[in-house]
Amino acid sequence: MTMRLDYLSIFPGYFDVLDISLLGKAVDNGLVEVHAHDLRDWTHDRHRTVDDTPCGGGAGMVMKPDPWGEAFDGIIGIEPDPSVHVIFPTPSGIPFTQSAAQELSTVERVVFCCGRYEGIDHRVIDYARTMWTVHELSLGDYVLNGGEVAALAITEAVVRLIPGFMGNPESLAEESFSPGQERLLEYPLFTRPVSWRGMDVPEVLMSGHHGRIAEWRREESLLLTRDRRPDLTD
Numbered sequence: 001m002t003m004r005l006d007y008l009s010i011f012p013g014y015f016d017v018l019d020i021s022l023l024g025k026a027v028d029n030g031l032v033e034v035h036a037h038d039l040r041d042w043t044h045d046r047h048r049t050v051d052d053t054p055c056g057g058g059a060g061m062v063m064k065p066d067p068w069g070e071a072f073d074g075i076i077g078i079e080p081d082p083s084v085h086v087i088f089p090t091p092s093g094i095p096f097t098q099s100a101a102q103e104l105s106t107v108e109r110v111v112f113c114c115g116r117y118e119g120i121d122h123r124v125i126d127y128a129r130t131m132w133t134v135h136e137l138s139l140g141d142y143v144l145n146g147g148e149v150a151a152l153a154i155t156e157a158v159v160r161l162i163p164g165f166m167g168n169p170e171s172l173a174e175e176s177f178s179p180g181q182e183r184l185l186e187y188p189l190f191t192r193p194v195s196w197r198g199m200d201v202p203e204v205l206m207s208g209h210h211g212r213i214a215e216w217r218r219e220e221s222l223l224l225t226r227d228r229r230p231d232l233t234d
């Protein structure tokens, strides 16, 4: 299966990065197909206007619905299709999680709608919900300037789960936040040299005793999780 990813943004250049690294490899081997679109291509005025003042007053500008609607018509089509998943990154979205990434990794078509300014006219989201499967997602409780960085993060989390993307799928199953995994943070990692700037790799990791190593790693994960993410231990 090839996953088609579309990105609608006034800064489509953000997505040039998808041609490099592992994602670039996924594109090369046909696992994903990436299309970035400039929302301004669906404006008709000289200034290629995409925003206007908020109805009801308030700070900042809101993205006009017209360019989004015309872009949807051109990129996705005018017929409803629930198999198309449209993602609106937004500060008011549902927190994006590994299980959401897992679910999205089985989808054949995802369209990211990257807002800017204070956000997108809500009728755009309401319209999209009548046509496709819509997800309003947030990366976390901090403020970004737009949806592009979130779209890139969600893309990486999703694409790496597509069967055939990662060379060693077993490693995915062991990761934190993977389904079936106890919700623990990763233990500390070490590699050669064994001694570096007066600091040595923990002896147990050099012992070759797999039982003791597993025990040490679990204990380290438990300590780290209790210290940094007590919410995961509920």
Ligand SMILES: CC(C)N1CCN(Cc2ccc(Cn3ccc4ccc(-c5n[nH]c(N)c5C#N)cc43)cc2)CC1
Pocket (backbone or CB within 6 Å): 058, 059, 060, 089, 090, 091, 093, 114, 115, 116, 117, 118, 119, 137, 138, 139, 140, 141, 142, 143, 144, 145, 146, 147, 148, 150
């Ligand atoms: C006027 C007054 C009462 N409002 C009060 C609340 N403010 C919230 C506000 C702040 C900034 C932005 C900028 N922005 C535009 C599109 C967009 C998409 C995603 C994100 C985003 N930020 N953080 C995440 N985890 C995100 C995700 N995913 C941010 C975006 C949009 C919205 C807006 C102003």
